[in-house]
Amino acid sequence: MSDDKTTERADDGPGNFVADIVREDLAAGRVPGQVTTRFPPEPNGYLHIGHAKSIVLNFGLAAEFGGACNLRFDDTNPAAEDVEYVDSIKEDVRWLGFEWAEERYTSDYFQQLYEWAVQLIREGKAYVDSRTEEEIRATRGDFHSPGVNSPGRDRTVDENLALFEEMRGGAAPPGAHVLRAKIDMQSKDLKLRDPLLYRVLDAKHHRTGNDWRIYPMYDWAHGQSDAIEGITHSVCTLEFVNHHGLYDWFLEAVAADPAPQQIEFARLALSYTVLSKRRLLQLVEDGLVSGWDDPRMPTIAGLRRRGYPPEVLVSFCDRIGVAKSNSIVDVALLEHTLREDLNARCPSYMGVLDPLKVVIENLEEGAAHELDAPLSPDSEVHGTRKITLRREVWVERDDFMEEPIKKWRRLAPGKEVRLRYGCLITVKDIVKNDAGEVTELRCTWDPESLGGDAPDGRKVRGTIHWVCAEGAVDAEVRLYDRLFTAENPMDFEEGGSFLDHLNPESVELRSNAKLEPALGGLDVGTRVQFERLGYFCFDRDGSAEAPVLNRTIALRDSWAKKVKSAQDQKNQKNQKKARSTKK
RNA sequence: UCCGAGGUCGUUCAAUGGCAGGACAUCGGACUUUGAAUCCGUGAAUGGUGGUUCGAAUCCACCCCUCGGAACCA
Numbered sequence: 048m049s050d051d052k053t054t055e056r057a058d059d060g061p062g063n064f065v066a067d068i069v070r071e072d073l074a075a076g077r078v079p080g081q082v083t084t085r086f087p088p089e090p091n092g093y094l095h096i097g098h099a100k101s102i103v104l105n106f107g108l109a110a111e112f113g114g115a116c117n118l119r120f121d122d123t124n125p126a127a128e129d130v131e132y133v134d135s136i137k138e139d140v141r142w143l144g145f146e147w148a149e150e151r152y153t154s155d156y157f158q159q160l161y162e163w164a165v166q167l168i169r170e171g172k173a174y175v176d177s178r179t180e181e182e183i184r185a186t187r188g189d190f191h192s193p194g195v196n197s198p199g200r201d202r203t204v205d206e207n208l209a210l211f212e213e214m215r216g217g218a219a220p221p222g223a224h225v226l227r228a229k230i231d232m233q234s235k236d237l238k239l240r241d242p243l244l245y246r247v248l249d250a251k252h253h254r255t256g257n258d259w260r261i262y263p264m265y266d267w268a269h270g271q272s273d274a275i276e277g278i279t280h281s282v283c284t285l286e287f288v289n290h291h292g293l294y295d296w297f298l299e300a301v302a303a304d305p306a307p308q309q310i311e312f313a314r315l316a317l318s319y320t321v322l323s324k325r326r327l328l329q330l331v332e333d334g335l336v337s338g339w340d341d342p343r344m345p346t347i348a349g350l351r352r353r354g355y356p357p358e359v360l361v362s363f364c365d366r367i368g369v370a371k372s373n374s375i376v377d378v379a380l381l382e383h384t385l386r387e388d389l390n391a392r393c394p395s396y397m398g399v400l401d402p403l404k405v406v407i408e409n410l411e412e413g414a415a416h417e418l419d420a421p422l423s424p425d426s427e428v429h430g431t432r433k434i435t436l437r438r439e440v441w442v443e444r445d446d447f448m449e450e451p452i453k454k455w456r457r458l459a460p461g462k463e464v465r466l467r468y469g470c471l472i473t474v475k476d477i478v479k480n481d482a483g484e485v486t487e488l489r490c491t492w493d494p495e496s497l498g499g500d501a502p503d504g505r506k507v508r509g510t511i512h513w514v515c516a517e518g519a520v521d522a523e524v525r526l527y528d529r530l531f532t533a534e535n536p537m538d539f540e541e542g543g544s545f546l547d548h549l550n551p552e553s554v555e556l557r558s559n560a561k562l563e564p565a566l567g568g569l570d571v572g573t574r575v576q577f578e579r580l581g582y583f584c585f586d587r588d589g590s591a592e593a594p595v596l597n598r599t600i601a602l603r604d605s606w607a608k609k610v611k612s613a614q615d616q617k618n619q620k621n622q623k624k625a626r627s628t629k630k
Numbered sequence: 631u632c633c634g635a636g637g638u639c640g641u642u643c644a645a646u647g648g649c650a651g652g653a654c655a656u657c658g659g660a661c662u663u664u665g666a667a668u669c670c671g672u673g674a675a676u677g678g679u680g681g682u683u684c685g686a687a688u689c690c691a692c693c694c695c696u697c698g699g700a701a702c703c704a
Contacts, residue, residue, distance in 0.1 A: 374643090
C-alpha cells in the first residue's frame, strides 16, 4: 500500500481537549464503569446552535468511548421554566440525531438534595440566615475586601433544623430565611463565601407542582445531580470556571465517591450572530422575528425551518474544535459546511424569482419540445426530469442588461445566450411599458441547438435558467440573509443596543416566482437547488397549490463579488477624488 | 486593584523539547451547458523581555493584553 504515510499521519481533525482528558482518565484507570456525560439545559428557552456544540460534545464523548449521555433538565427555578421548552428541547436533540440514555430532571432529586442538606446542617456545614437579601449581599464583601460572618453562623444545629423546616413546610414566607453553606467568608474565591443552598419560592413547578417551596440553587443542585447519575465528566462552559471550587466542595461535603469532574470549554460564538437566550427572547418578544423558529434565528428550530439538515450542524460542530479560549467562529465556515452538504444532497431544478417574459419569435406557436434534463450536473444519483420548451418562457430579470457592463455574459441586445438544457436564443427586440420598464424580450432561437448544444461548436459563454410559461407553478419565495450586519452585534455604541445592527434586508419576498412543473406538489421540508440561485426548502406556510419556499443559502457567486469589489474600488477612487478636489 | 481562565496565520483548531500544519476566508489560475461544483496554486502567525537547553510555540521568571467572577439566575 502506498498510504503508509497517510495512516501514520492520520488527520485527526481539530482539537478536542475534553476528549483528550477522557482518554487519559481511561488510560489511567480513573473512570469507574463507563464514561458518562450529560446535556443539562434549563427549560427556559429554545436551543440554539451554541447548544448544538455542547450536545455534539457530550453525546459525542459518550459515543466515542462507548459510554452514555443523559438529557437532564436543570429545572431548579420554577419562575423561569416551562414544559413548552422541555418539549422543544427534546424535539431538537432528537432532530440532531442523538438519543439520550436517560431523561432526567434535577427536580427528580429534590428529596435527595433536601436530605443531604439536612445532613450538612447536622454536621455543622450549613446554617439558616434570616437577614434580607440586601444585608446578605452587603456582607459578602467584594474583590478586595473579605466578607463578614452572618449571625446565622452561630445558630445551633437544632435551631437550624427547625428554621429549615419552617422554610420547607410553609411557615416561613419567601425571603424570610435562606439556607447557606458554612464555608469561609474570607475566601478569595467569592463563590466560597457561604453560598446559598436554598431559597423559598412561592411558585408552581412545572413538574413537582406545589410539593416544594424550597428550591435548590444551581451550585448545590448541579454537582450532586451529576453524582447521583454517575456522571464521570461534567462538561460546562467557561463562565462556570469560577464555580469549580464550589462544585468540588459540595461533592466532598456529601462524600460523593467517585466524584464527577467538572471540565469547562469555550461556548460557541458566531460572527454576525447573537447567541444568548435573553437576546433571542427579546427578538421574539419585540416581534423583530416571527418566532423562535423564524428562519433567520440561530435556534435549532429556526435553522431547521430555514432548511439546514441536522448533519450540517453536527459536522460544523465537529470541525470547529473544542478549546478553552474564548473565540468567535466565522459564520462563513457554517455557510461553507451548509453548501458542501446541500450540493451533494439536493437535485437541481429551475425557478425564476423575478420573472421577465421572453417570446421566441421563430418558435412556432403551439409547438412543444419535451426534453430530458439531468437533476444533477455532477452525478447520476438524482436522475432526470422532463422539461418543456415553448414559444414563451420566463427568465430572471437580473439576467438582462440593456447596456451591459464589461464581461457580461447574459442577456443583452443582440447577444446570444443559452437557456440551460433548452436552446440558444438571441435578443432581437426589447418591449417597454409607458414607464420605460422592460416588459418583454423578443428573441429568436437556433432550432439546431435544442438541448443546449451549439450545433457548430461555437462558444456561448452565457447560460441562464428559465421556466416555460405554460405550466409554470406560481410560488412565494423568501430570500433570507444574515440577521445582523455587524460582525459582532454586541459591539455597539454607548447608549445603543445590539438591535442597532439588525439587517433591514434580512428577508426579501419574491411573491411572483415561477417554478418548473416538476416542483409542484412536493412535501414541506423538501430541499432543492435552483440552478444558479441557491438552495431552497419548502416551508409549512405554503400548500401543494401555492408553495412557499425559504432560501436556505445562496450559491457562491464570484461574479457578484467581482462586480461589488470593482464598484467598491470605484467608489473609493471617487471619494479620494472628491476629497482632493475639496482641498 | 483581588481571584480565576486564556493569548499560534484575517478566523478557528493543531504541533505536548526536534522542519510551526490543516480547515475556512483572501487572492490567482485551470475547467465549465449553474459566473455553481471540482482541481491546482499564492500570501499569511507563536503578545513582549530575559533565562534554561545542542535545540523552545512548548520549560522557568518578570511584564503586557483579553475574558470571567462580588444574583435568593443557570
